[in-house]
Amino acid sequence: MANRVVMVVDMQNGVLAMPRFDRSGRCERINQLTAAADRVIFIQHVGPGLEVDSEGWAIVPELQQPANALFVNKTACDSFWQTDLAAQLDQFGINSFVICGCATDYCVDTTIKVGASLGYHITVAADAHTTADRTYVSAQQQINQHNEVWADLIMPGxxxxxxxxxxxxREWRPH
Structure with missing residues (x-):
């Protein structure tokens, strides 16, 4: 039973073709998390320019992919919507995970809120998710804002x- 699970959202060539905040630093921290994890789940968006098995759909080359990693394709911001993610989590007895990836304000945010509503215990890797600058706000401001909102999300219990x-x-290291 895996107890250190990392879910990596949409860290794909086509998604990161648009400049993203601190790409190299985010990839470095994601690799640190996945190296320490018992199980890694890669979520990959499928859509125009992100067709399955295309270069755009592939995970960025900076990220290490453990041999026992799980992969889930999705077509919406919500990684649970019409996917087998919940079934895979159930199959491996996973009810909690650390989430990271791209984009903070779209797929990461939606997956966190839906997952928490479904009863999964979610920890956000605050410095391992990224996004792009938007019309009215910078990527760094969005990341900080989302971290604040998630930390104060009203989800009793x-x-x-x-x-x-x-x-x-540090939490994962043996004491």
């Missing part, structure tokens, strides 16, 4: 945790 990568790695 199932709060979303928000932690820096180093703090998560």
């Amino acid at each position: 199932n709060p979303v945790r928000v932690r820096e990568t180093e703090a998560l790695l």
Whole structure:
């Protein structure tokens, strides 16, 4: 039974073709998390320019993909919507996970809120998700804002945790 699970959302060539905040730093921290994890789940968006098995759909080359990683394709911002994600989590007895990836304000945010509503215990890797600058707000401002909102999300009995990568790695180290 995996107890250190990392879900990596949409870290794909086509998604990251648009400049994203701190791409190299985010990839480095995601690799630190996945190296320490018992199980890694890669979520991949499918759509125009992100067709299955295309170069755009592929995970960015900077990320390490553990041999036992699970992969889930999705067509919406919500990683649970019309996918087998919940079934895969159930199959492996997973009810909690750390989430990271792209884009903070779209797929990461939606997956966190839906997942928490479904009863999954979610921890956000605060410094391992990214997005792009938008018309009215910078990527860094969005990341900070979303971390604040998630940490204060009203979900009685199932709060979303928000932690820096180093703090998560410390929690996972044997005492």
